[in-house]
Amino acid sequence: MESRTLSLLEFPKVLERLANMAASEPAAAACRAIVPLGDVALVAREQQKLAEALELRRNRAFEFSPFPDLEPLFPVLDSERRTLDLDALVALGHVLSRVAALRDALGQPISGEAPASVLGAIVSGTPWAKKTQAALTRCLAPDGRLRDESSPELFSVRQEIRSIHQTILNKVKEFVSERDLGPLLQDDYVTISSDRYVLPLRANFKGRLPGIVHDYSQTGETIYVEPFFLVEINNRLQELKNEEREAEARVMAFLTGLAKDERREIVASYRLLVDCDVLWAKAALCDAFGGTLPEVAGGHAVQLLAARHPLLVLAAAAGNPAVAQDLVLAEDQRALIVTGANAGGKTVCLKTLGLLAAMALSGLPVPAGEGSSLPFFRKIFVFLGDEQSLEDHLSTFTAQIRHLSRVWPAIDADTLVLLDEFGAGTDPSQGAALAQSVVDGLLDRGACLAAATHFPALKAYGLSRPGVRAACMLFDPATKKPLYRLAYDQVGASIALDVAREHGLPEDILERANRYLLLDGNDTGLVFERLNELALRREQELEAIAAKRVVEEQRIQKLKDNLQKAQDKLVEEMRELSRDIVRRHEAGRLGRKEAQKALADARKSLIDASSDILGERKAESPAAAFDLATVPLGDTVLVVSWQKTAVVREKDLKRQAAKVDIGGVSLWVGVADLAAAGKAAKAGGTTIVNTAPSDAVRGGGLVCDIRGLRADVAESELLAFLDQALLRGHGELEIIHGRGTGALRREVHRLLKAHPQVTQFALAPEDRGGDGMTMVTLK
Template identity: 50%
Template sequence: MESRTLQVLEFPKILRVLSGMAVSEAGAAACLELRPFDNLDEVRREGEIFRQAAAWVGESGIAMRSFPPLDGLFLFLERQNGVLDQDGLFALKQALEIARISRDSLMQYEDRGWDVLREKLFAYTWPVKTVSAIGRCLDPEGRIKDESSPGLMDVRQEIRSIHQRCTKRVKDFVQQENLGQALQDEFMTISSDRYVLPLKVNFKNKTKGIIHDYSQTGETCYFEPMFLVETNNRLQELKREEREEEYKVLDYLTGLVRQEQEDLYEAYAGLVALDVLMAKISMAAGFDGLAIEVVPDGSPRLIKARHPLLALADDSVQAVDIELLEGQKALVVSGGNAGGKTVCLKTVGLIGLMAFTGLPVPAAEGSVLPFWNDVFVVMGDEQSLEENVSTFTAQIQYLKRVWGRVDEHSLFILDEFGAGTDPTQGAALAQAVIDSLVEKNATTFIATHFPALKAYAMAADSVRAASVLFDPSTKRPLYKLAYDQVGASIALDVAREHGLPTMILERAEKYLLLDGSDTSAVLDRLNTMAVKRENELEELEAERAKLEKKRAGLEKRFEQDRTRLLDEIQTQAQDLVRQWKADKLGRKEARRKLAEVRQRTEALAPKKQEVAVFSFQDIVPGMKVSYPAWNKSGTVLEINARKKQAKVDIGGVAMWIKADQLAAAGKEKSFAPSGQKTKAVAPSDLAVEVDLRGERADMALSRLERALDDALRKGAGRLEIVHGRGTGALRREVHEFLKHYPAVAEFSLADEEHGGDGMTEVTLK
């Protein structure tokens, strides 16, 4: 992409805005380096990364924190013998901490399928050794901890011991020598790494010692008493040992950093990339933008598009739909000055550059652009007095220079092309250029005032005409596009609006009438009709949005009421079960009331759309069917001709369903391969056994219900219930329960060989 194109379409201004939204120096610099990709796969990947990042930020609420630049640190590591200082290591620690928080946050959403985002930011091995070592050796303020090494801890403990001894000796000395009034400060201080007393100057000769320095005012001298000299000498030795031990720690940490240098650099690069992504998300929020779809080829369609720079500056910027229909390769925009023609062209070009860079754009969902690997622009006054080049000549020279690179993957923007020469010849040349661009299958956007070009746009099949609209009464621009019509240039109205003398305007109108080319009345009429149509469409859209909002509100309120009632019914049912278990309610009475509760629940269920069902003869094993009652689809496993039922596998659960409760699952049918006959599968021989002997009736029925549920989940066809002979009380309770269980087809006592009246065999639906 030519840098000239980027400059003319003001792409660097977008990058500067984006850079201002980054929180780190490295992120801001990376924003300024962004350029359109020359590969469609990269464009789509960047768009998907942005969408995943926006979803992650929206769900997690994670915010970007500033981190120090580390480019100098990695440059320093190129030296073979260099040792990093505390500041460099602390900066690395800060960056790694932010990277860890971000990494951990994204890892919580592994089930979201955000693999592209994870690969972009964290596709490296986490530098465990460096992170652990720096965390162990540096405190939250970046100082080296005592625990970094045994030697350092010993040295510092002795230094602290010396400090305590010095403090005590100084206090004793001050009291013995009665020097309290001679001290400027109550305590001793340190000068040149030695413990000294801040004495008033007029007391400096009162006792023996060494003067190390004076204060700026000259009223205080920093005095080292002789009894502290030996202690201070020892302190100097310990300070030297402390520096040596600290250097050893820094050298050790630097070695670990060098071992994991590649992973550390990738972690830093991922952090910078995250900062850029966060800046993109902030920009999207600034103009309510999104990452639009980019396709290999086709016609551009921008819905409710706004010029990005204008949208960032003002939320109320008028949105416009910019679209070419199938088979059309060029859009000719006409209409008056200051009506938005150039803004329309720049909007297409700048949104294209941003989309191909992976940036969000101010357009609505459903917008799509074909991938243009090159964008060419003829726009504005390009004359050069120094080079003796007129505007028209500059346009021709540019066209000549780039013409060989134009192909079906190019966008060509022509703003007032040919306007710097004779109108007749300029219009003819512009028309010829458009014809040639259409032949090359390049996408072209043109703004013009040439009447001949307007007529050409209305007549050519591969070219579409559009007009910027003006208020019919005030002649002020509405910044809207009306398609498949042309617009008047209204130069006289613009001149009148800007205060041109009336005498000049009247003469111009006379010359226009004499010329016989005044078509303003017809075009004004077209403009008025177009404005009326646009207003009606906006009113309809507003009404539709209002109704949609109202419907959404009603549905939400209904769902809330339904959920509340279902909760109440569930509580009521649980209360009934508790009463039954506590013997406060008879079994039959409890079942009756539970049946009433179930009926209320079914009445509250959302109504399903009526689906045409089919007869039993239409069903064969292996067929895909729909079960409207659950709003789910499944596969037929078996059929039971006697009961007109089919066993259907729905999401791993097999159950018998009557044929008249099933419907066709679209056009999807899974029949046996051609040439093979489908064999009907016999009812399942799988049997589940449950032993209830020795149980109380209520506990036995509870276990029986769980066993029935388990059998249904397994797709079993039979259930064997061992209840024993005894008094027959448990058998009667079991049979009474089975009579009312909906999944039971039939049941009977087993034959004598299998347990007789001590066991009941159940056939499941």
């Protein structure tokens, strides 16, 4: 992408703001070097990494702090003879320690995600200088010096140096005390001069203390004298310090060797730290302007919702936020013609579109709302501002034409073109015709474009040309001041005279201009003002509707949350009550029948409480009666209570029931429980779905088939069936238990007799199943 385009869109200024949010100078330099990416897959990958960085930063999983630039160290690692000095080793150790912390923080899944995120996979997959980092951690002290334990030689020599230091202090103290030299000394301590231990002697006592004079203080009042008894000890100390330096040099050479062996890993780790610092800066920028990551993919639709210019957002004073615009082009629209008053925001709209596109293609967040999307533009060409050049003898018009001629061969379907007052600076009629022709040519090439204009012909073009969408910047009808809000599918007046009045042009000149305008007969201001008023009213109504929708959604969500909490609390109470009943039964304090009755009472309490929570079911408009006579045999219908489709096998018009086949099971179903296939019955706003596999519907009541089940399984199925029937409000049930030995029938009757919600039960007539089925009536 052309650097000229990025400069006109003020992309470098955005990068500078981004650089200010980086923790380190290397990352800041990397931020300033960001450019749009040339592949849509790369953009998607950068956005995925940024999305994860946003979550990690907000969760404070890792926080960046300044770290040094390691680039100057890499030539040293490439050299066979050069060795890293202590400062370089400290810088390397600091960077590797930060990378180690980064690996610990990001190498694990975030928010319980499976195996590893994209960013986590990158971090864990980056080569790691394990030996170098471990050696530097062991050898470098927090104050930046080498630890005594770095090598046995260094440990030994430093121990001896400390011993000599203590010896010197003791000897000096003894010497001063024996000879009563305290009044002669400037201070009562030993100091160092020329890297040797000396005594600070007052200048007026010169000669009283035999020894070697090393230096004088700046005021001349103090002489630094090395007593003769310290000479030998100081000489030994110098030898030890030389040995210390040699031992330190060997340690640093060893550490440098490790770093050279792991040069590739060190470079990869350093680059990773810089890249992650840049990612965290992007995340900080996103939070700073409340941005999002727009979808960048194929297609032609532009949908930047609540888009704002990033520099205006970041520079906005408190209480003066940047005005958001919806920049929208449908899939079949390729051009946006923006009209309206001078200084009304047309150019800002164009810059916002171009800048946000460049940012999105660079993997940066953009100040726009969720759901925003952009096509993948490989090229962006911009014609903004006054391009006049005195050095090249170019007028504004000539400069625009020369620039367009230069880039014209490169414009294709993956190009975004921004035209600000293109065609100005020449005869208006010819300029407007040329502008329309250029827009036609761009559309023929499949390019996407946005143009700001005052040409009446181009305004009409925006309303009439297929694939082109017109929009205008609104202004306040009362004050004639711009509102910086975009209204679509209409054009706006330029209101040049009002702008001139606002900026102080004398009134007599404005009156004369108005008379010329009336004489010319081209004043369409009243029409445009009326259109502006209508558009403004529509925008205000849409905003009010949107605000009400937000309030209503919040209210509904609050009700749902409260309902869920109440239901959860109720279920937990019922569970605790059931557990208590079971415990009492197991402890022998409740008999089996008493426990069953208590559990049944608990289920009834749950049903009653659920009804209280949900409230009365809303009455629905009565559905059209299901005409069984018109349904042919073999047709498919819906069994409402079971929410399953069935095939009609027989019809009994007298009983108003049909025998249907549901998955191989034949059942008689009342017409009240049938509906045309594809319709769903609802109760209280909730679709009724059958959960018991042995349930069916017959004659308006529920049927439970427990034939062939063991007694304990049958009991569980039957209790669940009764609970379901009570919840659905069914009064009559049919239980098919079969004849057999009669054991299952007796168990069913025993359970029904103890159930508190069963009014009566009896065996079915012979034509309905006889003693193989029990008919039940509920309270």
